[in-house]
Structures are given as structure tokens and as C-alpha cells.
Amino acid sequence: MWGKVGFIRDNILFRRIIYAAFVSSLGDWFNSIAVITLVLTLTHSSLAVGVTLAMRVIPYLIAGPIGGVLSDRLRRTQVMIACDLIRSVLALGFLFVLRMEDIWLVYVLSTTLVFFSAFYGPARSAYLSSIVKKENIGIASSITTGLNGIAMILGFSLAGITIAEFGVSIAFVFNAFSFIFSAFFLVKGARSEFAQYRDSVMPIAKSKNANVDVTKLIVSYWASFKIGVYGITRNKPVAFVVYLFMGGAIGGGAINVLISVMVDQVFGGGSKGLGLLYASLGVGTIVGSFTTERLFKGNYKRMQATVGLTLVLDALFQIFFVNSPNLSGAMLGLIGVGYASALSNAIELTIIASLTPNVIQGRVFSVSETLKATLLGISMVLVGLLTSRVGPQHVGDLGAIIIFCSGLLYTLMYKSYKRKDVDVIQGSSKI
Numbered sequence: 001m002w003g004k005v006g007f008i009r010d011n012i013l014f015r016r017i018i019y020a021a022f023v024s025s026l027g028d029w030f031n032s033i034a035v036i037t038l039v040l041t042l043t044h045s046s047l048a049v050g051v052t053l054a055m056r057v058i059p060y061l062i063a064g065p066i067g068g069v070l071s072d073r074l075r076r077t078q079v080m081i082a083c084d085l086i087r088s089v090l091a092l093g094f095l096f097v098l099r100m101e102d103i104w105l106v107y108v109l110s111t112t113l114v115f116f117s118a119f120y121g122p123a124r125s126a127y128l129s130s131i132v133k134k135e136n137i138g139i140a141s142s143i144t145t146g147l148n149g150i151a152m153i154l155g156f157s158l159a160g161i162t163i164a165e166f167g168v169s170i171a172f173v174f175n176a177f178s179f180i181f182s183a184f185f186l187v188k189g190a191r192s193e194f195a196q197y198r199d200s201v202m203p204i205a206k207s208k209n210a211n212v213d214v215t216k217l218i219v220s221y222w223a224s225f226k227i228g229v230y231g232i233t234r235n236k237p238v239a240f241v242v243y244l245f246m247g248g249a250i251g252g253g254a255i256n257v258l259i260s261v262m263v264d265q266v267f268g269g270g271s272k273g274l275g276l277l278y279a280s281l282g283v284g285t286i287v288g289s290f291t292t293e294r295l296f297k298g299n300y301k302r303m304q305a306t307v308g309l310t311l312v313l314d315a316l317f318q319i320f321f322v323n324s325p326n327l328s329g330a331m332l333g334l335i336g337v338g339y340a341s342a343l344s345n346a347i348e349l350t351i352i353a354s355l356t357p358n359v360i361q362g363r364v365f366s367v368s369e370t371l372k373a374t375l376l377g378i379s380m381v382l383v384g385l386l387t388s389r390v391g392p393q394h395v396g397d398l399g400a401i402i403i404f405c406s407g408l409l410y411t412l413m414y415k416s417y418k419r420k421d422v423d424v425i426q427g428s429s430k431i
Helices: 002-010 012-043 046-055 060-073 076-096 100-130 134-166 169-192 221-233 236-267 270-296 300-322 327-355 358-390 392-430
Strands: none
Touching (some): 012 046, 012 076, 012 100, 012 134, 012 169, 012 236, 012 270, 046 100, 046 236, 046 358, 060 100, 060 358, 076 100, 100 358, 134 169, 134 270, 134 327, 221 236, 236 270, 236 300, 236 327, 236 358, 236 392, 270 300, 270 327, 300 327, 300 392, 327 358, 358 392
């Protein structure tokens, strides 16, 4: 614990980026509760909730490739500051949603906000790993995950109470100001960051097995994005993790939609109940973030071996959540989901940051986020459709089964892959 405090104290750039992330996350959670409350109030439709949440992730399909390339070519802090300022203006647009006829504006604003978040995310992940020594990446990721959990608890708890008392408008205003404060914290980092225009070429793209004309790859942003794809497909440990979380995203659409639907249709409690459930996720996230460092101590090989089991654990807690008879049981289930998710997210960040060259990390992170977000968005729309037909519990169980199978399949594949490596080494030693 005190080691983490010292780590934050001694790295001013890391300290300022986590301040920025914390404030921004608080505003995001306010926005999430306000948007879901607004949609449910106007429509009372699980499909509308699913579409709204999908609009918050599908833009990654378009913006993700561009954002990853930009974060490797431009100053990453400048990309983040620009995105914060633009999002501060967009957040105020929700104030104009007043009637059922205005619901289209929720979809448009949600899509546009996430479009710029898709630029922000890869830049922040890549910048974070550039200001932290490789041996400290595990500590840094656990700190950021823990602070995100604290922001989730505070954001959702305060948002639920504030919206219940004063309405959704104040939440949208707070969200706008949170982006402005986030940009302020990033200014010092922008001053110290050298401009690095990285027309970089991944070493593996030069290999004889890569039938790619590298000089053409750097001509366009889309071609440059392909380098990020190669950074995954030609790196088996990273590829395995990305494939794992793609499966998790397919099943993860259920929990994202059903939290709000269960409050509306099963548990009751309105925005306060919604805030309590999301705050429970935050509690689990904090516990998981502190557990990550204790369990793995930055050892990414140990992380590789166990990351599949974290998704299995996630699935079991999701089943507990959707089948809970009351709000208290649901909160316990979500604490478990948050715990497992914190472990898996910290592991994913550490593995990619440890095994990927820094000059292409922005693109690798963006490829990963684009794939996951696209699958998650599609999943959430399907969950919205299915929930009205078969009920939230059955849909939640199905999503959990998909996550469970993804984690189990990864574990079996990883063990098979490691066994082949051992056989090769033993065979070569006999020769």
C-alpha cells in the first residue's frame, strides 16, 4: 500500500494523469446514470437501453483505428486534451433532451461522445506506459484500476442521490466540467512531452514471413493501423489475450444492459437503486485492483496463465447477480463481477504493455479496444431485443455461459501452447 503511495508521489506525470482520469471518470459515471435514467423515464424500454449503450461503444469501429494511429504519431497529451475539451461541449447537449421525440438526440450525443473517447483511450494507455518503467507497469495498472473503482463508487452513489433530488440536468453539467478539469491536469504533461512523430515499422513486419511492403504501410492511416493488427496477430501471447476478451465482450453485453433493466423491472429503486448497483461494481473493482499486485507482483507470465480463470470467476458472479431475488443479493453479485473484471483488465493492460513495443502501443491498444467495443455494442443491442422476449434472467445466464466458455477455452489453449513450447525445448536439448 505505502509502496503505491510512494510511487504516485515520486512520478509527477503519472500523478497528474491519474488525477485527470479520476475527475473524468467521476463525470462519466454521472453521465451514465443520467442517460440511463433519462432513457428509462422517456421510454421504459429495454431495447432503448440496449441501443443507447450500444451507441456508446460502436463508434470505436470507426474512430478506434484513427485514434490508435494518432496516439502514435502526435503528442499523446495533446490528443487527450483536445478530446476532453470537445467532450465538455458535447456533454451539455443532453440538456436539450426533454421529450420522447428527442430520444434520437441521446443516440447522436452518446455516439459522438464515445467517438472522441475512442481517440482518448489509446492515447492514455500508450502515454501511461511511456512514463512508467516496464517493471512498474503492474503497479501503475492496479493503481489506475483502483482509482477507477473509487470514482465509480463516488460517481454512481452521488449521481443516484443527486439525480433523485435535483434531476438529470445537474449530472450533465457536472460531466462537462469534469472534462475541463481533466484537461487542466494534463497541461503539465503536455509541456514536458516531446513531439514524437512515429512513422514506425514493427520489426516483425520486416520479417520474411510478412508479405507486406512496409513503405506503403505508412502512407495512410488505415495502413498504419495495420501495424497494430500485426502487433497482435504476430505476437501469440498478446493475440491469445485479445481473443479472450473478444469472447468476454460478446457475453459482457448482458451485464451492461441488465443492471439498469433489473432495477426497472425486478428490484425497483429508481436512480438510487441504479447508483447502488454500480457503486457495488466499484467496490469490487477497488478490491480487485489491490489484489492484482499482491497476486501477481507484475509477473506477466503468471498473469498469462491465470487470466482465463478471472473470466470464469466473472461469469459465476454474473449468474449470481441475475438470479438474485433482491437488491442486496444483486449488489453482492456485482461486487464479485467488479472484482473479477478488475483483475482481468489490469492483466490485459500489463500483458500488452509488457510485450508490445512502445512506438506501436497506441495502435495495438486501439485494435483491441475497437474489436471489444464493436462486439460489445452488437451484444448489447441483441440483449435489448432478447430481454423483452425471454426475460432478463435467461439472457444474463446466456451471457455468463459465453464468458465462462471463453475463459475456459483460453486456459486450455494456453496450457496446450505452453506444452508445445516445453516439447520443443526438450527435443532440441536431446539433439
